[in-house]
Amino acid sequence: VTGDYDRVSLVAGVAVIVIGTLLLLDQEDVLSLSLGIVGAIISATIGAILIVSGLGEEDRDG
Amino acid sequence: MTDQDTTQQLPAPEPSPERPDDGGPKRLLRTRENRVIAGVAGGLGRYFNIDPVIVRIAFAISIFFAGLGPIAYVALALFVPTEPEGDGEPSPPPIERSRWLAVGVGIGLVVVALSWGVFDGGHFWGGGFFLHPGLFLGALVVGAILIARRGGGFRAGAAGTGDRAGRAGGVLLAILIAFLAFVGLSIAAVVAAWAGATGHGVAVALVVIGIGVMLVLGALNGGARWLIAPALALAIPLGAVTAADISFGDGIGEREYRPLSLASVPADGYELGIGQLIVDLRDLDWADDTVVELNLDLGVGDAVVGVPSNVCVTTDFDTRAGDLQVAGDEAGGVDVHSAANAGATATPRLDLSGEVDLGQLRVINDDASDLDPHHFHDGFNGGEANDDEMNAALDAACTAPPPSTEPPGAGVSPGGGGERDEPHADRGDGGAERG
Numbered sequence: 437v438t439g440d441y442d443r444v445s446l447v448a449g450v451a452v453i454v455i456g457t458l459l460l461l462d463q464e465d466v467l468s469l470s471l472g473i474v475g476a477i478i479s480a481t482i483g484a485i486l487i488v489s490g491l492g493e494e495d496r497d498g
Numbered sequence: 499m500t501d502q503d504t505t506q507q508l509p510a511p512e513p514s515p516e517r518p519d520d521g522g523p524k525r526l527l528r529t530r531e532n533r534v535i536a537g538v539a540g541g542l543g544r545y546f547n548i549d550p551v552i553v554r555i556a557f558a559i560s561i562f563f564a565g566l567g568p569i570a571y572v573a574l575a576l577f578v579p580t581e582p583e584g585d586g587e588p589s590p591p592p593i594e595r596s597r598w599l600a601v602g603v604g605i606g607l608v609v610v611a612l613s614w615g616v617f618d619g620g621h622f623w624g625g626g627f628f629l630h631p632g633l634f635l636g637a638l639v640v641g642a643i644l645i646a647r648r649g650g651g652f653r654a655g656a657a658g659t660g661d662r663a664g665r666a667g668g669v670l671l672a673i674l675i676a677f678l679a680f681v682g683l684s685i686a687a688v689v690a691a692w693a694g695a696t697g698h699g700v701a702v703a704l705v706v707i708g709i710g711v712m713l714v715l716g717a718l719n720g721g722a723r724w725l726i727a728p729a730l731a732l733a734i735p736l737g738a739v740t741a742a743d744i745s746f747g748d749g750i751g752e753r754e755y756r757p758l759s760l761a762s763v764p765a766d767g768y769e770l771g772i773g774q775l776i777v778d779l780r781d782l783d784w785a786d787d788t789v790v791e792l793n794l795d796l797g798v799g800d801a802v803v804g805v806p807s808n809v810c811v812t813t814d815f816d817t818r819a820g821d822l823q824v825a826g827d828e829a830g831g832v833d834v835h836s837a838a839n840a841g842a843t844a845t846p847r848l849d850l851s852g853e854v855d856l857g858q859l860r861v862i863n864d865d866a867s868d869l870d871p872h873h874f875h876d877g878f879n880g881g882e883a884n885d886d887e888m889n890a891a892l893d894a895a896c897t898a899p900p901p902s903t904e905p906p907g908a909g910v911s912p913g914g915g916g917e918r919d920e921p922h923a924d925r926g927d928g929g930a931e932r933g
Contacts, residue, residue: 441717442716442717442721442723444717444723445713445717445723445726446713446714446718448726448729449712449713449714449715449716450710450714452709452710452713452730453707453710453711453714455710455729456704456707456708456710456733457703457707459703459737459740460703460707462699462741463694463699463700463740464700469740469741470818471741471818472832472833474737474738474741478734479607479608480607482607483603483605483608483609484608485604485726486603486604486607487601487604487605491601
């Protein structure tokens, strides 16, 4: 938690919203996701969360 | 760390970190001296007051029970602290010292994501960037565990200061919570995949977006990291099912077709949602100028096509993720296209097209091989012919000149009416669903 907000939750939330939106658009046939794109998006999401989590460790530990 | 260590006598009842002077409860700690790998067996032996050798034997035997022992060993090695060297506090478990591990894995995953196209997504799982998809999946699993572990909830009772009873109870509580979370997330993942395959993926996508909104709102109120796991548990399987275009609409089960005449081969080919699809064309009345155009559409599973050894096979076939094996030639990975013998005009010939979204296609050009994947043993064919023999036969069949009397394929397109033979009778009705 940094200041008034938790950076990890914020980054994860934005990433999850993006993923959900892409999946919704795919379900509605607005776009067509391939396995490669889905894999890359999931990898980037988990990676970003881990990076923010790791770099924010001082804050968690006080 | 030697075999001699494994027979070391249990420590005398003098004060030890597990049995503190203040008479507090025993605490499970990995040992520093009486260890072979990570000190888990030594710690368990000391905790339960039994010889560590017995624990090690139990771990060894457990390998034969779905490998539960090694999994438990790794989990304990990650989560259980190590006994102190002196009078200090126990060293925190590796998972507690994971800050830079998290950053490293995170950077690795981001690099993988960004380089997906650079390293040729079509061969990502089969090419040189990753030796095996298990490595990629393993990285994802490690990342997910780190997120779950660092997401809060498990930190209570871990290393550090605090009362020993609370920490000992915290380990058990963490194991219980982890188990329940695993079960719950597994159920969520299955539900998401099922919804996506049955046309209800919109609802799951909306739930994912809703969780994302809750995460953002939670971030402004102290954090809601525990929501990350269910969000990913829903999004990943839905994304996989959607991207692979998996649908349960075409049926589930095992089907075998053995048409006996050209007319009995349906013009639109064969379809199956999930399962095993066998099309045995070896009993067809193949003439020298016969050309059969066959389309297969399989969602998830194994598709096997059998043809006589003298038949040329051309393919225009795709898979979202899986293997395409044509007479011993194999192409595997993500978004793979097979164009074997493209342009060949030799006859008799099978022009095979279609798609296996997730799974395998095997084309076996051998007159005697068993086509049932359940019976495959050595390699993909597992029959009388090996890959080299089938490859040689296919090359010979596809390089033979077509008959000069009439154009190839004249009057032999499948499904053109006339007598229609039923699928192989011993697999049930209309396609012989079984299982």
